[in-house]
Amino acid sequence: MTPTLTGTKKVVTGNHAVSYGAMLARVQVISAYPITPQTQIVELLSEMCANGTLRAKFIKVESEHSAMAALIGAASAGARAFTATSAHGLALMHEMLHWAAGARLPIVMADVNRAMGPPWSVWTDQNDSLSQRDVGWMQVYCESNQEVLDTVIQAYKVAEKVLMPAMLVLDAFVLSHTAEQIEIPNQTLVDQYLPPYQPVYKLDVNDPRSFGALAPPDVYMELRYKMHQAMEEALTEWAKADEEYYELFGRRYGLIEPYRADDADLILVTSGTVTSTAREVIDELRAEGRRVGLLKIRVLRPFPAQLVREALADAQKVAVIDRNISFGMGGIFAQEIKSALYNTHDRPPIFGFVAGLGGRDITPKVIQEIIEYTESHDEPEDLIWVGVKR
Amino acid sequence: MKKPIVFTSEREMPPMAVSLADMGHNRTGSWRYLRPVYREKIAPCKNACPVGNDIPRILSLVSEGRYEDAWRLFRETSPLPGVCGRVCYHPCESFCNRKNFDEALSIASLERFVADACFDLEDRIPERPKRSEKIAIVGSGPAGLTCAYFLAKDGYAVTVFEAASQPGGMLRLGIPPYRLPREVLDREIELIARWGVEFRTNTKIGQDISIEKLWEQHDAVFIATGAHRGRALNIPGEELAIQGLEFLKAVNVGKTIALGKQVLIIGGGNTAMDCARTALRLGAQPVVVYRRTRDEMPAIAEEIEEAEHEGVQFEFLAAPVALRRLNGKLEVQCIRMQLGEPDASGRRRPVPIPGSDFIMRADAVLKAVGEEPELSFLSEHVETSEGIVIERAHGILERAGIFIGGDAQTGPSTVAQAMRSGKETAQAIKSFLRGERKPKPKKLEEALRVNFSYFVHQPRVPMPHMPVAERITNFSETKRAISSERARAEAQRCFSCGVCNSCDNCWVFCPDAAITRIDGTYEVNYDFCKGCGVCAEECPRNVISLVEEEL
Amino acid sequence: MKNFTLPSEELMGSGHLGCQGCGGALAMRYALKAAGDNTIVVIPACCWTIIAGPFPYTSLKVPVLHTAFETAAVAASGVRAALDIQGNTETTVLAWAGDGGTFDIGLQSLSGAAERNENIIYICYDNEAYMNTGIQRSGATPYLAWTTTTPEKTPKAEPKKDIMAIMIAHRIPYAATATIAHPDDFIRKVQKAKSIYGTKFLHVLAPCPPGWKAPSEWAVKLSRLAVQTRVFPLYEVEDGERYILNEPKEDRALPVSEYLKLQGRFSHLTEKDIQAIQDLIDKRWQRLMRQVRESS
């Protein structure tokens, strides 16, 4: 179906793309706390609230921990809730991230990937979001400003369906502060795509119930089982949501996105903005006739293991670029992919590269070196530090 | 009772930990090892009241201005509220819990108030089956009157035989009208008569009718002849002194007695006080001569105070040793005493100081050193005739159907004790006539734990008195009635010990919402009560008991 | 003759898991009676987490949001915002936290909410220690009291934090103290709080018989004594300035020993200790009197 109601074109930064996404999703309660490089998101949202473009309550809390707590309250009372944060803010939220997920609240949050201190850094890497990998939030890593906006809307669609919170992740500065022209979708269409949030259970004086009471061992595990079931279900729901979005808006992203990978001997795996750089490198190498391809991991949680297996099934070698490090082990995406493939036959060797920590540029040259290193080595290595001055 | 929810599959569970039911399945009653029970207790005032007036309930009615209801409640336990409200020594007040907080309730004033307020009311006499048994009561003092009242209420044919010309016993013969106006006494006797009690006055048993005859003609006989024989001083010249009680009797029946100015009264009891105050009203300057000090006087404090107030003089630590007449005057030779070791009564024994003799002069000497029962008519006739052996089990001659009570049994006591005796005897006679055993009195737990936190200090309403100057010129009542407002205010001071007055505290303070309240009554829900005891602790009036749970 | 005029509606059900004589349970019972059924309660980690009943049950007849230890005030703010944006400004949002969740770990979010003047009622039921976790000291534990982390040999060396002063400093429209021994006063204050827009704070002394080592039947009596000894005066402060004293009204207070001697947690105190506590209380009372005078 071709869109009948067109959106408007606008040049916006990644951060503002988040704000527009939230606006179009008609979020009702926002609660946030300033932190670079996220701050612009909520600044614009404050303005939208102030000038009436967005009918929402903005609770200007005194910490990120409180921001999430406020949203837990709001979502429990049936409101569509939104926040954005980064690095230390996200870390401070940690307890409440568990709470939101355990309470099955479809809160959506943008995390602008920023390196953790000390030493202080405001530049990008993924350690902040990946530290929250196991709290029960969906995680979606975005590549472009358009994707950022679209993902906010899609995230609510899925989150409210499966009752799990969702975090969309965008790289600091590279995306957050970089302006691109994007399409701001038509509100009527967005409303059609995303109807108001209608929870089955909410804080309601006409149906008084308690939420989050003590769960003894005879029931706790079942509740956790159900969370995992919801995540499994979310795999399908992301695909469906993406497809439906495509029908209305003409854009889709997939849970993963293979790029020129069909006949590739070597597949490079990336996430976030590195993907865009990698696309160019792949195009250049393809022009040279080299059989290299790319796999973008967009949805990390729930992890689309089956899709990843299929995408990498025919590769001879896999190189994973991680803009993060699990100290004492290696890159986290690499681990995820390795564990997804471990139980398959004929799995390709996987090379794990850690690059670009703390905002160091991952240039086309760096990516090229990674590809070359992989091509030139037969034995896979778990952790290859890229560009460390040694 | 609600059942717990059991999930057999995760599919039955909601996605998140949302509640599906209340805690009604969780019977926290199993935690309890102490069980609160509503157990009304007897207020100490009521327990101390010889006739068992239901004081807390009565005062509660007074506090609401429901005087008639209060009066009727009095009459369930006593036929003489107007009398008692004036002359009872109110042991109830001595035991009142409120005295540990500020001052005891002025129960007697309120009793008098209620009786006065309801002076014109009459008992509602219901249709009741007449009983064939005839009962004779000898003596119409408080013991006889009370016994007659309770028997007549039950439909027995009661005849009261009284030696004096009017019924009332000591209430008429001993107690002076300035303490008990005769219209009050007359009215209450009249109300007793309304129940069908027949009074045969001017009839002395043992003289006009023999006890045997009486006994033959009746199914039961109650001897309530009081203690009227004045004790002797056992000193030379004693015959020159007048028996105090005889003096009072004479004045009380309206005889004119000329005592002169200087009157000595020997003795320190209530009779002595009444003699002195009566003499005062006849224009004398009475002096009470007593062997010990004021502290040891057997008269009750209030009477002594009144006597002092009115101007009666006291000569303490003095005892007469001889009386003689000299030049138209009486000369009383006295000896000074000092206090030695305590005697059996706990009072310090007076010991004469050798050589300390002194003389007191008087126009008249009244001796008031106690009275004793005069029962010669009994021992002469009953014990000897037909071989009936009198068994004095608890003072009551049960087997023979002859009962004895009041002062005649105990020696001089009090109006209320005589009434108690009369009331108990009525019960004993009923049991006797029905061939039943006398019911054992139930032992009731006293309400002693008052939670003072729920009360505010408020002084006792004082009893108004006639000014002394006015008092001593006549025999009208010295104490005055309290107003309706004051009566209500005073009654509101009552804690209502041991009697639930629906204050709600237990319901209010239960941390487990385990007390239900229905129309002013309360119930503990033992399914949930944890036995914390808060309700019992916070009940202002000791209505709730904590009893050990049987495990 | 009623001593109190308590609303009859019972919004806290029986079968809850409060200990025998739990002051916190009684406090909740009153609070809900006053707040009514159009109320949503937010409960952070504290004894009430347990008292309210485990999943899938609840002992309250109003909605309850259980939340993390330090988040009562802000989670309540979130609920408030959600209700407001949905057009419901009538429902009362009641944050219900222990002293630990208020004086200590939750102070930041409480301060935030108060500073924003969130339209919520916040009730701290103060049992003067972390009871849920087994009687550890909190900022609300009184001077020289025993707890499992302030053993008798080294009882708590610091006086109780003055949470009222902290809240008053936020100039919230209404702050008041209350106890379970004064149900009418308690209920009036909750109802007054309900009628005011903004952040309302109630500090409720809620004796914990096991934690205070006192017999359960004394729960109410201890509250009453706390007031009579001026350990816990009942007062209200409007807009951070107008002080109103409710109790005790007597010119002379009971000595603090009357209160202390009933509680095992103070059984180790010496005469000198008791005097030190008395001095502390006298000083605080004098300050309160000054504040009452100055603001009238």
Ligand SMILES: Cc1cc2nc3c(=O)[nH]c(=O)nc-3n(C[C@H](O)[C@H](O)[C@H](O)COP(=O)(O)OP(=O)(O)OC[C@H]3O[C@@H](n4cnc5c(N)ncnc54)[C@H](O)[C@@H]3O)c2cc1C
């Ligand atoms: C001066 C005085 C003042 C007192 N003041 C008080 C007081 O203020 N408060 C108080 O509680 N107590 C007082 N008492 C005590 C109280 O009056 C008596 O304890 C009480 O009256 C005893 O009651 P009773 O029925 O046993 O005998 P009584 O009241 O003595 O009645 C006995 C009656 O039996 C009659 N009787 C005697 N023998 C015969 C017979 N053979 N045949 C027919 N009738 C006979 C008598 O005439 C008399 O009427 C006082 C006593 C005295 C003497």
Ligand SMILES: Cc1ncc(C[n+]2csc(CCOP(=O)(O)OP(=O)(O)O)c2C)c(N)n1
């Ligand atoms: C972040 C965090 N730290 C510690 C705890 C453990 N904890 C749960 S309740 C509690 C004490 C609560 O004390 P208080 O607020 O006074 O309430 P009470 O249990 O005394 O009613 C503690 C320490 C927790 N739940 N969360």
Ligand code: SF4
């Ligand atoms: S307070 Fe009332 S009920 Fe209690 S002892 Fe005194 S008079 Fe009797």
Ligand code: SF4
């Ligand atoms: S206050 Fe309630 S729980 Fe405690 S003993 Fe009384 S009825 Fe039982």
Ligand code: SF4
């Ligand atoms: S507390 Fe009040 S209502 Fe309850 S039993 Fe006692 S007197 Fe009656």
Ligand SMILES: [Mg+2]
């Ligand atoms: Mg506590």
